[in-house]
Amino acid sequence: MEILRVENISKVYGTKRSAKQFRALNNISFSVKKGEFLGVMGPSGSGKTTLLNIIGSIDRPTTGRCIIDGQDLTKLNKNQLAQHRIKNIGFIFQDYNLLETMTLKENIILPLALHGYKVREMEAKLARLSHDLGITGVLDKYPYEVSGGEQQRAAACRAVITNPKIILADEPTGNLDSKSGRALLDLLTLINQKYQATILMVTHDVFAASYCQKIMFIRDGEIYNELYAGESKRQFFDAIIDVMSVLGGADNEADYFSHS
Amino acid sequence: MKLITLAIRNIKRSFSKYAMYFFALSFSVFTVYSFLALMYNDQVMAKFTYSDRYRAMLISFGVVIFVFVAFFLISSNNSFIRARKKEISTYSLFGMTNRKIGWLLFVETMIVGSAALVVGLAVGIFASKLIAMILLNLTLTHFVGDVEFSTAPKVVYLTVVPFLLVFGVIGLTGRWVIGRFELIDLFKANKMPETRFKGSILLLLFSLMLMGTGYYLAAWRDPLLLMMLALPILVLVIVGTFLFFRGGLPKILSWLQNRRSYYRGDNLIAVSTFNHRLKSISGLMAAIAVLSAVAVTVIASGYTLYATVEKSTYDAVGYDLYFYTNDEQVLHDVRAAFAEHDVAVIMEHTTYRYQARPRTDMFVAAEWEFGTPDTYYRIYPQSEFNQLLRAARERYPQADVGKGEAVLAVRTGNNELLEKEWVGRKLDFSNSSLTVTACMDLDITDFGAYYTVVVNDSDFTALMENGDIITTDSGKSPFDRVTVVKYENPLGSHDLNRRLNQVLAGRVSSYRLAYNHYIDALENFGLVCFIGFFMSIVFILMTASLLYFKQIMAAQEERHLYQTLRKIGIRPQQEARVITKRLLPVFFIPLLLGFLHSIFAMKSADTMVFSGMLAVENSYLIVLKFSAAMYLGYGLVYGIFYLITRRQYINIVS
Structure with a gap:
């Protein structure tokens, strides 16, 4: 079942007449099926984050349509978009974006609270998820009292708790050390498999990308290449490295494997 | 000068942030200048009857305002510096010495302060006449016309010097504050989230108790005791307030956080x-x-x-006017004054100040003592009493006293309590006694006595004949009679009133206008x-x-x-x-x-x-x-x- 369809999306920054026009995305089209774990890769400035913002309805495309679960985002007004974000989309950011003034528990249930859920329902959902994600013990702590890995897991928990149609992860391992990064990727895989969550992850970390089922490479606002995971993670990893070395902008992350 | 350019650029860039601060500063300069100007203007001063009192009040409030200006400047300066930690640390990181940074802060403070001084003074000078007119109109009924207002250099000087001193001191403390910063803290400053206040139930209860005690004492009904308690009450309430915000409010918030609606x-x-x-x-x-x-x-x-x-x-x-005299000439002169200024007299009445000493039990009612040996009463026949009431400016109900009865007039503010104690009691005269049937809450008929008794006209005649009522002192010289006058526009007839003061002053034993x-x-x-x-x-x-x-x-x-x-x-x-x-x-x-x-x-x-x-x-x-x-x-x-x-x-x- 198709959960997301992007049709001919372009995004142009700067006014039409000015010479400084910058085309961040150029006529991109693709679709994502339910339960898919898709990676988007590309060098800095290739338009990855712009694409993610458009799918997440934080930004609007200049032309083209973005359809999530049969709903055309370009036709929604501000309020409807906010509703749509709460209901259908879960965000995970590079810098976690947890609210520092709230405990992890409060952070996680925030989307539900904004949505007006009953306290009992919220707590039931939270109990189940936090157990799976292994943060039950630190729920009453504040973000600055726990490690980065725990913060990112809480952020993941917040993204998942509303049962969104699609989870958008923007460089989720970017701020984590390799061990925590791996733990988080395992977690995303778990979410993907156990809850059949659809995940779209933007990254330039080759190791993180190797956890995906499919990788889409973007360069200069256009889709450049696509890769599918095979039997062996190692092979997939090497294939990604090959593409990235052509594209430019990949980190040399082969040393991940030398540690493991 | 590079430092000054940098300072000016900083100010320009964050002007919107400082706008409110600048406005408050200018207004306080304006206020202090206005007060000083009013204080040193002889013309305004001359308009006031008690110029010493007027001056003292302005000075004390000027000082209060100045103290708060200093408090305001210090605390806003502290938050400014904290807000700029990052900027300051960047200067420091690129090798600017603390001395130089301190100097930069000083220059900035002085520039902003001087600008506020100029604006506040300019507005103050421009509006000083208006301010004086408002004050005079508000305070003087008979004020008509104009007031000259020139700018005294002394006043400008007196405003500028203390303000510059305060600005200077504050500018220099900035140097001291940054001296205590560690570079590493500076960089952390913005990132560290403020820690949460847990609050404590003990502090909450204690602060509520302090404030509650203050309130309880403030509601005390004894004015003398209140006067003595004023300082303790202030201390209790102020300390209670600070503790409440420090420890009580956080506790209340954390209770709120445990409620379901919090989610x-x-x-x-x-x-x-x-x-x-x-x-x-x-x-x-x-x-x-x-x-x-x-x-x-x-x-x-x-x-x-x-x-x-x-x-x-x-x-x-x-009353509009009353005076004590037995001198017919004074009465004549007063009437002449009314005629001269063409002011209609609505009513004029002269009465003896009758005095009596009936005996009663000794007791206290509505916080008043009765029946002490030296108690004496003003006593009137009902008809005379009602005449006096009619001459008063306020409308009082007329008294109606039956035979053998008496009405007591005392201003207690609590007539019900007084009546509860008094009604049914007897006033014993030498060979008769009267029963008190009602009380009235007024004191305008006392004319020097503590209490007034109103009796039936025929009872009055009988008491008079019996020698219970006297109109002379022990040396047999008669008491001054009292004359009350009610006339048109009593508070607005300035010339007449001035004339009445001239006629009466020194010639009567007492008068009130x-x-x-x-x-x-x-x-x-x-x-x-x-x-x-x-x-x-x-x-x-x-x-x-x-x-x-x-x-x-x-x-x-x-x-x-x-x-x-x-x-x-x-x-x-x-x-x-x-x-x-x-x-x-x-x-x-x-x-x-x-x-x-x-x-x-x-x-x-x-x-x-x-x-x-x-x-x-x-x-x-x-x-x-x-x-x-x-x-x-x-x-x-x-x-x-x-x-x-x-x-x-x-x-x-x-």
């Missing part, structure tokens, strides 16, 4: 964010509560006095009103600009919070609601607490001042009515600053 989205965000801000803002909130209480109490008292001055005049004097009392009261209360008004504006401006600045700083730190919320999917209206819930308590909890303090302060003021001035059963209700008007006004002006802050906050976070 409704906007509450969750607003309460938790507010809770994290409390640490840096609790002192300021407490200061605002105390300052607002002081300011509204001053304007509420001033306004109550001012608005009730006519009533309090007649409560004190009773409502006009004199009125003019005197108006001068004092008008001045209190005037000063209270200025003080309130200065306080509002300072406290609001401190709050404004703190919230703007907070907004910059909370920006990412709203960005995250928008990504999660908060609706625009919901966001506006969160912002309201976030800011409203910061502004209005202190204000409401300040009002509450003031309500009790007005209770004390009522006991000490108003209840003696206003002859009504419950003067506190009248006081509250006038106070409420002032609270409302204060709240509205304060509310404007809340709205400005809210708007700026929204601009920053969106």
